[in-house]
Amino acid sequence: MGPTIRSLIFWRLSLSIRRAAPIFGQQTNRTNKSTDVNMAFSDKLKQLFGLGAPPEATQPTPDEPANRPRATPPPAPAAPSAPKPPPAPQRREELFRFLIEKLTPYANETDNAPLGLRLWVRCPTPDDVQLMQVVLYANQPGRFQEELSRHLANHYIALAPNWLFEWQLVTDELPVDCTYHQGNFGLTVVFKPVATAVHPTQLRLRALTGQTAETDYLLDPSQKLTYCVGRGATVETASGRIRTNDIVFVDPEDPAFDPRRGEVNQVVSRQHATIKFDETARRYRLYVDPGGLPTNGNKTKILHANDTLERADMPGVGYLLVPGDQIELGGEVKLLVE
Structure with a gap:
């Protein structure tokens, strides 16, 4: 059926509906509902003959509860955080800061420069022991001391020539005779022994x-x-x-x-x-x-x-x-x- 014929049929049907509207309206208690019915019927005819727009999405009626829970949209994926530094370098920097802080009083001291350092680290678990061995370059003797020397020089802390560095890991408590304590770190500063006169008792x-x-x-x-x-x-x-x-x-x-x-x-x-x-x-x-x-x-x-x-x-x-x-x-x- 061509568009012209469909339009003609639709016009005749609409005319018949308008003529019958007063009668239909009296049967429906003469209210404005007749107009709404006619318009709805006309819209359906248009859709039947392909002349009207598609129906819009159905809106909620006033009878529907306004507080109906709505579906929660899925959370947006979290932005990727910056990767954390490996634990060994981070722990090594922490150790450097501890040593520099405790040795700051000896900055620019040439006549009273320490002869050496003895480091104690408390490692209560095997994982802690393994981590500190990496931190202290256990497989590369002398490397940690070289890096520490550079850090100390940057803070004008000079130790005696050929100064000694020793470290020891303990699983229990740190030695009580350490010069300094902080957390799981202990430090003993070694100086030249003071010659004391020994007086015989006889x-x-x-x-x-x-x-x-x-x-x-x-x-x-x-x-x-x-x-x-x-x-x-x-x-x-x-x-x-x-x-x-x-x-x-x-x-x-x-x-x-x-x-x-x-x-x-x-x-x-x-x-x-x-x-x-x-x-x-x-x-x-x-x-x-x-x-x-x-x-x-x-x-x-x-x-x-x-x-x-x-x-x-x-x-x-x-x-x-x-x-x-x-x-x-x-x-x-x-x-x-x-």
């Missing part, structure tokens, strides 16, 4: 001139802390107390006196000096007793090994004794400190 006295009752005398603080020096084994003090000398110069009245050796013993006072052990300093001191003071016509000196002389002429003052010293009594008798 001394031996031997007469160089003069005659003593014994060949030599051992001063031992575990046995005695005070040793009296004088002529004769005993002497009565001004208070009437009997004093016993420990380092005894033989008195001429003693049967053991030898004039050839003991002639100079006469210059030694019966209460010449006392040697006491200083428990705080762990050293011996010489105290001059009244008989060895210049006020009583006597004198006492200490001749040091470096050819310096120290006059012991102050009562109550303790003069230090070291091996190599010579104690001079009365200007003639000498005791060697060994």
Whole structure:
């Protein structure tokens, strides 16, 4: 059927419908619904003959609930994040920062530069051990130390030439004697050991001139802390107390006196000096007793090994004794400190 014939048929049908509209409207209680029905019928006829537009999408009627849940669209795929750095380089940079931070106080220190570093790392699991072995280049000895040297130089931190670097992984706690602690890192800074003078707690006295009752005398603080020096084994003090000398110069009245050796013993006072052990300093001191003071016509000196002389002429003052010293009594008798 051609378009012209279809249009003619449609026109005749529409005309018939319009003429019948009043009657149809009376049968439907004379409301405006007749117009809507006619228009809907006309639209259907147009669609039947291919003359109308296709129906639009059906809109929800007022009777439908307005709060009907709508389908949630699928979430958009997340944007790809930047790849994280490998764990070993990241951990290595963290270790470098720790070392630089703790060594910053030694920047520009040339006279007090550390001799070496001892690194401790706590690795509680086998995975931690494996990671730190990669971080420290366990299979490339010296490489981590070279990289650390460059980092330290950039911060003006200089260590001693040929400085040593040691590292150790522990599964338990870090050593308590580490110089620095931070997290699972521990650092011990190694310096040149300070030479400390070792003072013997025992001394031996031997007469160089003069005659003593014994060949030599051992001063031992575990046995005695005070040793009296004088002529004769005993002497009565001004208070009437009997004093016993420990380092005894033989008195001429003693049967053991030898004039050839003991002639100079006469210059030694019966209460010449006392040697006491200083428990705080762990050293011996010489105290001059009244008989060895210049006020009583006597004198006492200490001749040091470096050819310096120290006059012991102050009562109550303790003069230090070291091996190599010579104690001079009365200007003639000498005791060697060994």
